[in-house]
Amino acid sequence: MKTRVRELREKNKITQEELALAVGVTRQTIISIEGGRYTASLVLAYKIARYFGMTIEEVFDFSEVEEV
Amino acid sequence: MEKFKAEIRKRMQYLILLFVSLLLIYMVLFLNQERLPRPSDHIISFHGGALTSLGLLLIIYIFINLRAIRDDKELRKLYIKENDERTAMILQKTGAIGINICILGFATATIIAGYYSDAVFFTLLGSTIFVSLVKGLFKIYYHNKV
Numbered sequence A: 001m002k003t004r005v006r007e008l009r010e011k012n013k014i015t016q017e018e019l020a021l022a023v024g025v026t027r028q029t030i031i032s033i034e035g036g037r038y039t040a041s042l043v044l045a046y047k048i049a050r051y052f053g054m055t056i057e058e059v060f061d062f063s064e065v066e067e068v
Numbered sequence B: 001m002e003k004f005k006a007e008i009r010k011r012m013q014y015l016i017l018l019f020v021s022l023l024l025i026y027m028v029l030f031l032n033q034e035r036l037p038r039p040s041d042h043i044i045s046f047h048g049g050a051l052t053s054l055g056l057l058l059i060i061y062i063f064i065n066l067r068a069i070r071d072d073k074e075l076r077k078l079y080i081k082e083n084d085e086r087t088a089m090i091l092q093k094t095g096a097i098g099i100n101i102c103i104l105g106f107a108t109a110t111i112i113a114g115y116y117s118d119a120v121f122f123t124l125l126g127s128t129i130f131v132s133l134v135k136g137l138f139k140i141y142y143h144n145k146v
Helices: A005-011 A016-023 A027-034 A042-051 B002-031 B041-070 B072-083 B085-113 B118-145
Strands: none
Touching: A005 A016, A005 A027, A016 A027, A016 A042, A016 B072, A027 B085, B002 B041, B002 B072, B041 B072, B072 B085, B085 B118
């Protein structure tokens, strides 16, 4: 899934480690989310969005999610 | 975080109990080695290595937990490490895929062993059935739980 996590993190001058600690995950998880290899759970997506003061939709791109 | 700290304290007690039990088992085996049937040297070496490795792992694990109890920063790190959702997903996937490969491997080995040795055949058959049962029971448990 595409996200704006890296963009927002760099804009706010926050390291992956700092973001990881703030939302309660490991740095590897943030790396995977930024790389689009891992889709965050709803709770984690909410925590990340809240950290940047945004909504989930503003941080995570759901346009490629397939409808069943 | 206090709840997690309490959990770590409880875990420490179990780990220490396990370590003491391991030492007792080792001592009992060592002191009664003349009375026990003597396995081959390879098996004795394996037992020694396995017990020592388990003891060392327990010491390392006790040390990690002790450090977390004493230092709040380490406690938070440990909490994150143990509750990271990506790590949990990896563990679930490796467990699920791993057990299927094990069952398949055991089943293949069981068929091949049947041509050579009854003892090996039945041992492998027992293992295959046991692993399959464990998988099946966990599947039923989680289907009802979640």
